[in-house]
Every structure is written in C-alpha cells, then in structure tokens.
Amino acid sequence: xxxLVESGGGSVQAGGSLRLSCAASAFIYRPYCMGWLRQxxxxxxxLVAEIERDxxxxxxxxxxxxxxxxxxxxxxxxxxxxxxxxxEDTAMYYCAAEAGWNGYCPKPxxxxxxxxxxxxxxx
Numbered sequence: 001x002x003x004l005v006e007s008g009g010g011s012v013q014a015g016g017s018l019r020l021s022c023a024a025s026a027f028i029y030r031p032y033c034m035g036w037l038r039q040x041x042x043x044x045x046x047l048v049a050e051i052e053r054d055x056x057x058x059x060x061x062x063x064x065x066x067x068x069x070x071x072x073x074x075x076x077x078x079x080x081x082x083x084x085x086x087x088e089d090t091a092m093y094y095c096a097a098e099a100g101w102n103g104y105c106p107k108p109x110x111x112x113x114x115x116x117x118x119x120x121x122x123x
Contacts, residue, residue, distance in 0.1 A: 004095045009118030016122070017083045022095030022115060025076030031103025035111060036069060036080045038091035038120075048093070051078060053103025062088070085122045092117040 004027070008020040020036070027034060031053040039045040049069040050058045057069055068081045078095065096111035 004097060004113055004115035006093065006095045006115045006118040009093060009120045011121040011123065012085055014086055014122055016085050017081070018085065018120060019082065020080040020093055020095075020118060020120075021075075022078045022080075023076065024078050024095065024097065027097045027113070028071050028073065028076060028078060031099070032097045033100035033103060033105035033109070034069075034071075034078050035096045035098075035105070035109060036078075036093060037096055037111070038089075038093045040091040043091075045094075047109060049080060050105045050109070052100075052105050058105065082120070085120075087122050090120060090122050092119050 005023040006020060012018055033052055035050045036048040037045050038048050048060055048063055049067055051069050059067060066084045071078050094117045095115040097113040098111045100106045
C-alpha cells in the first residue's frame, strides 16, 4: 500500500513555530490534490491547507497568514510551516491525498490516502 508518512510534530509555546513534513513521493510527481487536516479531541476533523497539482494553495480561515504549505520536489515531500502557533492549533495533524479533478482539489474534498498523523501541542 502506498504510504504517506508525517513527521515534525511536537510541543511548542504559543507564538512559536513548527514545520511538519509528509513523505509523499508517490503523489507529488503525479496529478494529486494534497492536503493537511487536523483533529482535536472532541472535535471534527477539519481541513487546514491544500496544495494542487500546479502548486496553488488554499488555507482555512483560522490559519491564513500563519501557515504555509509547499512541495519540496527534491525531497519528495510536502511541508507545512506553522508560525505564530496558538493553543487552538493543538491537534493531531494528518497528511492526505486524492486524485480529485485530475489533481485539482474538489469541494467537498474526498481524501482517500492518509498518513498516520503527528501530534502538535501548543501551550
């Protein structure tokens, strides 16, 4: 089975930064919609950011201006740079992929490839 593997989570104080990485070499060189989603305890999973086949990005309102996602073709990863972190950003973060509309992200999304998740805790 093709895998997505996240790394880079951890604990940080409010105002700090973290960068998550998702090993995604099976996807980033092909027309896939890639996304970052998160789920906090007792809450529904929510979309954080998406990156489309042409590297266009979309962000959820709570993270606009603070989070940036991009592809690192040399490493075969997608990255999520998170700055000015807030306690409400605390969640398990997942990397996901779907073929979508030939690599463009549909609404609603329908991700069918998932990583195992990485925990981010902001205090």
